[in-house]
Amino acid sequence: MRSLNLGILAHVDAGKTSLTERLLHTAGVIDAVGSVDDGSTTTDSLALERRRGITIKSAVVSFPLGGRTVNLIDTPGHPDFIAEVERALGVLDGAVLVVSAVEGVQPQTRILLRTLRRLRIPTLVFVNKLDRGGAGLDRTLDGIRARLTPDVVPMVTATHQGGRDARTAARSLADDSFRTDLLAVLAERDEALLAAWVRDEASVGGDRLGAVLAEQTARCLVHPVYAGSAVTGAGVDELIGGLRELLPAPRRDPAAPASGSVFKVERGPAGERITYLRLVSGTVRTRDRLPVLRAGRVAGEGRVTALGVFDHGTEVRSGEVAAGRIARVWGLGDVRIGDILGVPPGDAPHEHHFAPPTxxxxxxxxxxxxxxxxxxxxxxxxxxxxxxxxxxxxxxxxxxxxxxxxxxxxxxxxxxxxxxxxxxxxxxxxxLHIERPCGTGEAVEVKEKDGNPFLATIGLRVEPAPAGSGVEFRREVELGSLPYAFFKAVEETVEQTLRQGLHGWQVTDCVVTMTHSGYNARQSHAHAVFDKSMSSTSGDFRNLTPLVLMTALRRAGTRVHEPMHRFRLDIPAGLLGTVLPGLAGLRAVPRGTVPQGDGYVVEGDVPAVRVHALEQQLPTLTGGEGVLETAFDHYDEVRGPAPERARTDHNPLHRKEYLLQVQRRLSGLGTRT
Structure with a gap:
């Protein structure tokens, strides 16, 4: 049976978990629809989730649909838990983006759809809460087109909005107005369809339109929009029809070599580690041994001791899991989120889709x-x-x-x-700020020379790299010039040392190249055992690397950068002269001001440290009528004195202090390591 891994995503309080409950109930998986307010939902299993009424951890539950198994992944909506959403994105075949018919498009809604479109994840939109006072489907559709994307196709009409008797009805391809709407959207991306439309609109049949709609939805070019109420169940049947017809379950090869990605790790009741694995290809069986790939390299091997799959709303134990499924796996030991199990996947490696914590x-x-x-x-x-x-x-x-x-x-x-x-x-x-090198710096320490107490020779060069590229470690010395363990010790210590730069912040967007190397091979006195005092160890390279790296970094110099948020501010007409000076006082820089309706939309950048103050001052600046959206956008160089962060290490910028601390630590261990 083929599987569809489906994500339910939304801004907080749009009704995402309630929709999950309604889908499970409609599919016959649960007998009664749980309530977020009562803490009785299926996917919010943590006591803290039930008490606060929000989703904190992604949860997986399944239901059958048209000969397929749908693994439904309920994700958090609050922006503080965006990391959970990021991990879910890596396993999705399709998504439903929930938008409130009362609040409309909200900040997290925009971030989520931009990311889904960038990753080409087929996405349906469900406009929820038609039963609430103030609901408006047409108004919400206008907001979606203006603030999310114009590439939407309304699939239903709504009546009696704003009350418990709100209802929806599917639009029919036999309806000329629906056919015209579909043609207008689909023909923009299909030249053959456009040519047929121009020749004779009546010749474009409903079957062809339906096929093109499914094809463009699968390619994430258009987004069919459904609507209803997760609470009353209105519109959910139409949404399920859309899932069946418009979100295909990818074909996977169960006979291929096993390859899967780890997207969640949790502990069981007895403290055992449980890994959530999305299997892209092949088949995994109990007692299989799987290589663990981390950052493109083999980091170990895990032995599967037990497997669980999701079926009809619950988890069941299984002796094997085939490609396309999501499984809970026991016995894998030191496996981390983001690891690949089995062979490397054929697609691009995982990248972060959202901003890091700031x-x-x-x-x-x-x-x-x-x-x-x-x-x-x-x-x-x-x-x-x-x-x-x-x-x-x-x-x-x-x-x-x-x-x-x-x-x-x-x-x-x-x-x-x-x-x-x-x-x-x-x-x-x-x-949290970051540091970026502003030039190139080099340093070399030669073993047993110039006060180097370690039996290691290390040379390092630090150079700037493009923004967002992270840290890359390279070698100019031959791989055979050192034992691999010593190279590994240098690379790992470089990564650890760069967590604190010249001003105490993490250093990123740079290339660190090893330019010199040297060591003492294993030696011993005559008729004696191996003598560490005469032979280089990994500890020599780990202890020397911070001194060399920080000397090179000091010669390169660094600049401190602060996180910046992109903001969008909707304000009434007549308040522009009041708002702009207020933004300037918070170091917010407007990048554009556009008239919209009876007011203005101001977009620009504001330092992350000032976002909370902007939120607090907004009601006063706009008389309570301003609407603000902010999201992390980039890092910008700090103007004026660089902020300092207290160091948490033994400070390799001060050689004598650092060597004294290392000596004390080694004396405490009683040996050189």
């Missing part, structure tokens, strides 16, 4: 005796959400986590208390 906070245990338990708990949470980016300050014995927003902080705090019994205190939230 906030950071220090977290501490209220009771110092819980410090170790806090670190263990946060490590487990970071395992499930790598973008938490756990950092430990060994100097001040502090732990820092990266965040998307204050709601995420509250959720982490509640999770620590409820699941791990740790009462955590969060200190103030700060904005």
């Amino acid at each position: 906030l950071e906070t220090v977290v501490a245990a209220r009771d110092p005796a819980d410090r170790g338990a806090l670190h263990t708990a946060l490590t487990l949470l970071a395992e499930q959400d790598p973008l938490i980016d756990l950092g430990r300050d060994e100097v001040r014995q502090e732990i820092a986590v990266s965040l998307y927003g204050e709601v995420q902080k509250e959720v982490i705090q509640a999770t620590l208390a409820e699941e791990f019994g740790v009462d955590a205190v969060f200190h103030g939230t700060t904005t």
Whole structure:
């Protein structure tokens, strides 16, 4: 049986989880529709989700549809949990984007559809909440065309909007107005259809129009729009018909070599690691051994001890999983989100689709005796959400986590208390900056010369790279000039050291090249065992790399950049003269002002650190009538003095201090490592 991995996405409170419940009920998987308000939904299984009424973790549930199994993935709508959405995107064959008929297009709606279109994920739109007061399908459609995309096809009409008796009816290809609407949208992307339309519109049959609609939907060129109410069930049958006819289940080869991607990791009741795997090709069976690929390299091997698949709304154990399915896998050990199991996939490697976290906070245990338990708990949470980016300050014995927003902080705090019994205190939230090299710098340390206490020779060059390219490590020395373990020690230490640049911020968008290398081969005194004092070890290279790298970085120089948000502000006419000075006071830079209806749309950039202040001042500036949307857009160089971030390491920028700390650490270990 073929499978369709379907994502339900939306801005928070648009009714995404309620629609999931209605789809499961209509498919006969559940007997009663759960309520978000009552905490009785199928996919919001965490106690915290049920209490807060929001989705925090992506959940998978399945139902049968027309001879296929639909694996339905309910994703969070709140922007603080966008990392969960990112991981879900990598496994989707299609999506339903939910838009509220009351609130209309919202900030997260725009971000989601832009990403879905960029990734070419076929997407249907469902306009929800037609039963609510103030609902308007036509108004929402106008907003979708103006603020999302004009490439939409309304598939239903609505009556009695704004009440519990709201109803929808499918538009028929026998209706001339529907045929004309379809032709107008589809012919823009199909020259043969356009030519036939020009010759004789009546000659374009309904079967042909339906086939072209399905083909363009599959290519993410157009988006059929359905509407109704997840609460009453109005319009859901039409949506299910759209899923059946317009979102194809891709053909996968179960006989090919196994290849799948890890998109979620969780812990079971006994603490066992459970991996969520989307199998792209091949078949995985219990007791199979699968290579684990990380960043294009083999990082180990995992042995499958048990498999679970989603079927008719629940999980069932299975002896094997075929291509196209989503499975829960036991026994894989140290597997991380983003790893590839099996052979490399034929498509492009995974890339981040959304902005990284731009906030950071220090977290501490209220009771110092819980410090170790806090670190263990946060490590487990970071395992499930790598973008938490756990950092430990060994100097001040502090732990820092990266965040998307204050709601995420509250959720982490509640999770620590409820699941791990740790009462955590969060200190103030700060904005995360980055550093980029502004030139080229080189440094070399030669073993046993010029005060180098390590049996290692390392030369490194740091150069700028294009914005957004990250960090690339290269070698100019021959691979055989060092044992591979020593090369690996240098590369890993370079990555770790660049987490703190000249000003304490993470260094990115650069190329680090190893230019020199040297080591002492394994040696021993006559008739004696191996002597570490005469032979190079990986520890020599790990301890020397920070000194060389930071010297090269200091010679290159860095500039600090701050995160910038792109904003869109809808304001009434007559307030432009009041709003623009207010934006200037927050260092917001308008990039364009366009008349729209009875007001203006102002778009521009604002520093992330000022977004909260802009949200607070907006009601005063606009008399409560302004509508603001913001989203991370890019990093911009900081004007004026560069902000400093306290270092959390032993500071390789100060040679004597660094070497003293290394000596103390090695003395504590009792040996050179």
